[in-house]
Amino acid sequence: MAARNVLIGGGTGFIGKNLGELLIANGYNVMNVARMPGTSNISWSTLELSGLPNRTCAVVNLAGQQFMDFTKSWTPGFKQNVQNSRIYTTKALAKAINESRDKPKVFVLLTGVGAYEPSDRNKYDESSPTTGIDFFSRLTVEWEKAASIDPPVRLVIIRSGAVLGRWGGMIKNMFLPFYFGFGGRIGTGKQYLPWIHIDDLTSLIKFAIENDNISGILNGVSPKVITNEEFTKSFAKALRRPAVFPVPESILNLFLNPERAMIMTKGQYVIPKRVLEYGFKYRYEDIDDACREFAHLCPKKHPLK
Numbered sequence: 001m002a003a004r005n006v007l008i009g010g011g012t013g014f015i016g017k018n019l020g021e022l023l024i025a026n027g028y029n030v031m032n033v034a035r036m037p038g039t040s041n042i043s044w045s046t047l048e049l050s051g052l053p054n055r056t057c058a059v060v061n062l063a064g065q066q067f068m069d070f071t072k073s074w075t076p077g078f079k080q081n082v083q084n085s086r087i088y089t090t091k092a093l094a095k096a097i098n099e100s101r102d103k104p105k106v107f108v109l110l111t112g113v114g115a116y117e118p119s120d121r122n123k124y125d126e127s128s129p130t131t132g133i134d135f136f137s138r139l140t141v142e143w144e145k146a147a148s149i150d151p152p153v154r155l156v157i158i159r160s161g162a163v164l165g166r167w168g169g170m171i172k173n174m175f176l177p178f179y180f181g182f183g184g185r186i187g188t189g190k191q192y193l194p195w196i197h198i199d200d201l202t203s204l205i206k207f208a209i210e211n212d213n214i215s216g217i218l219n220g221v222s223p224k225v226i227t228n229e230e231f232t233k234s235f236a237k238a239l240r241r242p243a244v245f246p247v248p249e250s251i252l253n254l255f256l257n258p259e260r261a262m263i264m265t266k267g268q269y270v271i272p273k274r275v276l277e278y279g280f281k282y283r284y285e286d287i288d289d290a291c292r293e294f295a296h297l298c299p300k301k302h303p304l305k
Contacts, residue, residue, distance in 0.1 A: 005028070008020060009062060031056075061090055
């Protein structure tokens with residue numbers, strides 16, 4: 001029987017736990033690479049010393065300091081940590097793969113649509129160039145370069161949009177303000193918001209693992225492009241709450257730093273052209289359907305417990 005072992009870097013976070021749950025439900029064995037070893041974890045130092053676990057069929061890297069952690073100031077030191085945590089872990093996994101005698105079939109790296117320059121005019125698919133014009137696009141370029149993999153291992157890079165789900169990402173940060181009726185658009189609300197539901201993102205990663213014909217860049221976003229204002233209206237409607245308290249761009253720039261705030265105040269029109277060409281089927285293409293799924297204060301099941 002073929003190996004069904006998947007190694008996940010950063011598997012203890014929001015995306016990683018949901019991915020692990022999906023893979024286990026589909027018959028895979030999952031091992032995480034984390035800062036501390038545990039029952040289902042190995043440490044990064046163990047990976048460096050001992051290499052990949054035996055019979056690993058796929059490696060996924062989700063690791064990286066959360067740049068939207070609002071408890072952290074946007075200092076040069078924090079920015080360096082954001083960069084190093086992504087590039088170091090990617091290089092460490094790539095090195096372990098290249099040095100392994102029993103190589104996995106595929107290395108899946110999750111990066112972001114920040115690779116594309118914010119614009120209200122340009123439309124981006126997977127063939128669009130990256131400019132390195134701002135911090136996040138420069139970061140993504142270097143991050144993806146770190147995934148230097150020798151054949152025959154496939155490399156799949158998924159550039160994810162905002163990941164929407166009840167227990168993590170932007171929804172975790174904004175759920176209570178919207179629930180209590182204090183939600184609103186960001187700035188003008190006209191900026192594009194590339195997004196994907198957590199269930200579709202984890203399914204896309206699994207899809208990339210299981211299909212040997214897939215390699216290269218994939219845009220991990222819904223095919224239905226929306227603006228921040230459209231998201232705001234949809235989320236408020238799903239919660240049955242008003243959303244009449246817009247957040248001025250100047251306030252976000254003041255409290256978050258303009259360089260970090262641009263993640264919310266600027267946007268990109270991103271389409272998943274190659275994802276659709278490969279035949280991937282989305283569960284949540286429509287933002288209204290997605291919002292109805294996670295617009296619950298106390299869902300019956302907390303997926304991260």
